[in-house]
Amino acid sequence: MNVDHTLAAADSWRRLPAAQQPSWPDPDALRAVTAELETYPPLVFAGECDELRDQLAAVARGEAFVLQGGDCAETFDGVSADQVRDKLKTLLQMSAVLTYATAVPVVKIGRIAGQYSKPRSQPTETRGGVELPTYRGDSVNGLAFTAEARTPDPERLKRMYHSSSATLNLIRAFATGGYADLRQVHEWNRDFVAGSPIGERYERLARGIDDALSFLEACGADPSQFHSAGIYASHEALLLDYEAALTRTDLRTGSAYAVSGHLLWIGERTRQLDGAHVEYASKVRNPIAVKLGPTTTPDDALALIDRLDPDREPGRLSFIARMGKDRILDVLPDLVEKVTASGAQVAWISDPMHGNTFTAPSGHKTRHFDDVLAEVRGFFDVHHALGTHPGGIHIELTGDNVTECVGGGDEVLVDDLHRRYETACDPRLNRFQSLDLAFQVAELVRDRPLVGGFARQPVAA
Template sequence: MSNIPDLASLHAMGAAQQPTYPDATAVDSAVATLRNLPPLVFAGECDDLTAKLAAVTRGEAFLLQGGDCAETLAGVTADNVRNKLRVLLQMAVVLTYAASVPVVKVGRLAGQYAKPRSNDTETRMLPGGKSVTLPAYRGDAVNGYDFTPESRVPDPQRLVDVYNASAATLNLVRAFVTGGYADLRQVHTWNTDFVRESGAGKKYEQLAGEIDRALTFMTAIGADPVEFHRVDFHSSHEALVLEYEHAMTRIDSRSNQPYDVSGHFVWIGERTRQLDGAHVELLSHIRNPIGVKLGPTTTADQALALAAKLNPTNEPGRLTFITRFGAGKIRDGLPHLVEKVTAEGIQVAWVCDPMHGNTFEASSGYKTRSFDDVLEEVQGFFDVHRSLGTWPGGLHVELTGDDVTECVGGGEALRDEDLAHRYESVCDPRLNRVQSLEMAFLVAEMLRKA
């Protein structure tokens, strides 16, 4: 396929974070099935997102990217998809008004089914004091969450299931965003309800009132553009399982260029960003807009080398650096990266992931994050960019539109003991609906000062 390395070559590079499938014939069968299925997204849509991200790179737009830490096949329901979409649209309205620039809306959905893990195995103490070790759960794209030997065996047929689930999700999203659900006035009404009815929301009454008056003015002068009634919305996920991403890479008939048609925007994670690794190699060949997660161990020279490999023509909108340092490290670690990359003239959008560097285990045993830590990392991100005269280009958050109890703090003042009430994530903790909207209003205040 064009100049795309084959799967065997990629695996020979020592590909990180890959499942160990017990049946090579079953893998070949699943990959062959995927290669014959229609695209989930189209090359022209990817190009459109690249143009929007170029505006982010220039400081003329802001990226809001959010959704589940790890989607589940069972979670593909109309209510689940609608709730995630709704909270992202609500956040986007607030951020758009505050920033006075377009907000590019990208969901962590329709493909976010695989997760890297720190360990290949998981050990649990079962009733009766027996210790059992099984393969780690790597997301529904790979194996099952149930802690049984049968469930934890990697099954390549799950990749086909992920394709079907992603197709259903995208079908729902496209129907919602073009069918009236994304109407600007309706979305603002939801925010007004949040401010009026939520203790966490009442403090943002002034900003909500400003947006309300702006919309009233637009109505009064008869302004009713099509953008008030529908939105552009794109999908994204971490390009982790090589069999899936390679099988979904196709040659565009218009340009004769390869695109990964599993999603509009794909990113390389902190654990798979090795310059000589398989993931960087594969994504260097596709024409989608791509992202790279950069953690506190990233050096400026590594960032420059990644940019040279992934975006050799220095095309604006092609590359996004998603920083994930942790609240206590962002102000010390980020400036040198931004300074050196900027000094070299690298065209890149800078986006803050305030979730992954702030995870800890609560006294109750649940993996959690503090809303205050998440907010502090975002504030540090904005402060660094403000001090350097660069643009804080976006926010990448793990969230849900449901009233889960997975992250402590926020306006609801969730505590460790509250986590057990509705802890539903199969991997990392997400901001719930109220915390997500509160985050949007707080980031809006930062944007007004940016």
């Protein structure tokens, strides 16, 4: 195999326009940093990416469900054992509920260990007559509104690598060291149900999980099978200089892999067919996702399939729909119908967060839990009507008790937003709201018997 040729092919994006890239003030400093990154060990391995692609193939076939969640934008200060543990705990609790409700494996993917970069609608921000570069995530510049903090600094790319490495080490330790024990996760959920103001609503489902675990033990199931969990890392492949520096050739196959994360996605602002992001993603072997907003046409979706999944390989490509609660029923049916008719097997995932953002009177950017749930419900309704598989949900969440999104069973009011509004960018569901969502998605599954794995035994009413 020709390793140099493979990596040169993966570098073809440099000939195309690349949206949403920082204006690095010193190109030589950027080149020095990326040259150093090229010598660093992989953050993830090609074989792990292949395992995730196989699991996403099961999602595309209707045999599994995706739970993808984590911070809107990770911060370097957020890399602590407590914060990583609490995010993982929330994902595990949600996964336990969804696994029972759907009766299929739940593929657990974090927006984690690499989600340090954000696209922005404007290149600059003005406050009090002072104009500075916009904050693009800790990988580029600082959140403080000063000229020094807001100047893009390529040295931050190395800190992103090391922060991602530390986070992955923590995830692997927690996930395989007994923290993911299914009995323990269920006890956390029992505590949530007992303490929730609307916990009575979830009591029946929680009892059903109790009965299922007791049945497994009575059948002699090996408890060690339920003491660990596979957690995959994903992020938006936004900063192409960083991604290119962390592209490696797999010596088994000669294929190029992005070793910055298991799954990379292309955002709504960077999915141009003639752009650098689609070109880069087309050259790596990782599973790839693309965010599809309300302006997406069936022709757009089909063209993305031709570019990113020309061999029509289940598990290679996922579409993450982010339409907004008022557009989901208008836009998504035609996309799903035309893609399905083409014979492509993609995994369909709902992102009910990004299309439902509004600004509160206090000036805080926020989302209402009911709007998030309404888009998820619309996503399920579309697939139910078409006889296709709603493959998962993609949520911005945290394990902390923040006050960034309003609503939920333990209701956050608009007047509460200032109390713990801690996000570096977009508002996240807190732990209680995330678990509310998991239980209510489980109710959707109960009420809407669906195709694929969902046609199995639904939760009893």
